[in-house]
Amino acid sequence: MRIDVAYTGVCGTDLHIFHGHMDNRVAAPQVIGHEMSGVVAAVGPEVSGWAAGDPVTVMPLDWCGDCPACTTGHSHICHRLSFIGIDAPGSMRQSWVVDARTLVAVPEAVSLRDAALVEPTAVAVHDVRRAEVAAGERVLVVGGGPVGxxxxxxxxxxxxxxxxxxxxxxxxxxxxxxxxxVVDPVGEDLAAVVESWTEGAGVPVAFEVSGAQAGVESAVAALGVRGRLCLVAIHPTPREVNLHRFFWRELTLVGARLYERPDFERAVALIADGTIPTADLVTRVEPLARAQEAFEALENGAGEMKILIDCGARG
Ligand SMILES: [Zn+2]
Ligand SMILES: [Zn+2]
Known part of the structure; x- marks a missing residue:
């Protein structure tokens, strides 16, 4: 399938690649980008169900199909997973060829600009599902970037x-x-805020999205009896975790990585019905020729949230 790319979002992982921190996975020169929207430009032979002009996004996963993860229904965490945009060429370009199985339909009512937020929204949908968040529960999110x-x-x-x-x-x-x-974990006493908010009980669910040791500690300390810690951030080094607290309060640790197709489809629906405040989250749009400036802005600009690269295609 050939896609005319409309928008590609820049994410924290892209910033790590920009700095060369992921050179072991990214063979330069390499086109990166994995949060995108676009329009089908040409349908591959033997592909059915798609037509030129269809608005789409891509679930950027390429799995092997026969490892222990794939054969037990967890192909999104395939042992040999190739993440498109990191391990394979990504979407920060005008024209992109992808496998038909990666395509996810975008309804006409959703703008291509908003559709570029489907991928990070799918991450959030997966995380909330993994943590089994229920109505009425008090939830702490440690880290208020785009995914948080x-x-x-x-x-x-x-x-x-x-x-x-x-x-x-x-x-x-x-x-x-x-x-x-909101709470400022540096200027305020987070533990005291959680304590008074939950009348001393602690929260049933905490998401660790900061990637910092202090974030792990805050999240664990905030959990009440039988609380669930959902680990979302990619921690580059092993962290210390207060396992005594896990024993004492019978806590559960839940890992959450990427997304599955139902998460992607749910993310499309949440953007279509206006649940996701896409206009507030996108703080800047730059043309493809200014990708360098976009990366620098994300790095330096206080208050920047999601920056999109305009790759040119219109519906
Ligand atoms: Zn990302
Ligand atoms: Zn596999």
């Missing part, structure tokens, strides 16, 4: 009350504008 805020919004949509802990003032202000409760 998307988790907060998706959890709230599931009926949870959400508190976001975020060190950056601009990001806290955005979370507040979205109607979320």
């Amino acid at each position: 805020l998307l988790i907060a919004v998706v959890a709230r949509h599931a009926g949870a009350e959400v508190l976001v802990a975020e060190v950056d003032r601009g990001r806290r202000e955005l979370a507040q504008r979205l109607g979320l409760r």
Whole structure:
């Protein structure tokens, strides 16, 4: 399938690649980008169900089909997973050829600009599902970047009350504008805030999205009896975890990585019905020729949230 790419989002992983931290996986020169929207330009031979002009997004996973993960129904965490945009060429380009099985339909009512947020929204949908967030539960999200805020919004949509802990003032202000409760874990006493919010019980669910040791500690300390810690962030080194607390309060640790096709389809639906505040989350759009500036802005710009690269295609 050949896709005319409309928009590609820049994510934290792309910033790591930009810095060369992932040179072991990314063979330069390499086109990166894995959060995208576009329009089908040409349908491959033997492909059915798609037509030129269809608005689409791509679930950027390529799995082997016969490893222990794939054969037990967990192909999204295939032992030999190739993540398209990191391990294979990505979408930061005008024209892109992908396997038909990666395509996910986007309804006409969703703008291509909004559709570029399907991939990070699918991450949040998967995380909230893995954590089994239930209506009425109080949920702590440690880390208020794009994925943290998307988790907060998706959890709230599931009926949870959400508190976001975020060190950056601009990001806290955005979370507040979205109607979320926020706390500054540096300037305030997070443990005391959680204590009073939950009348001493602790939260049933905490998401670790910060990737920092302090974030792990805060999340574990905030959990109440039989609480679930959902690990979302990619921690580059092993972390210390207070296992005594896990024993004492009978806590559960849940890993959550990427997404499955139903998460992607659910993300499309949440964007289509307006649950995801796409206009607030996209803080900048730059043309493909200014990709360098976009990366620098994401790195330096306080308050930048999601930056999109405009790759040219229109529906
Ligand atoms: Zn990403
Ligand atoms: Zn596999």
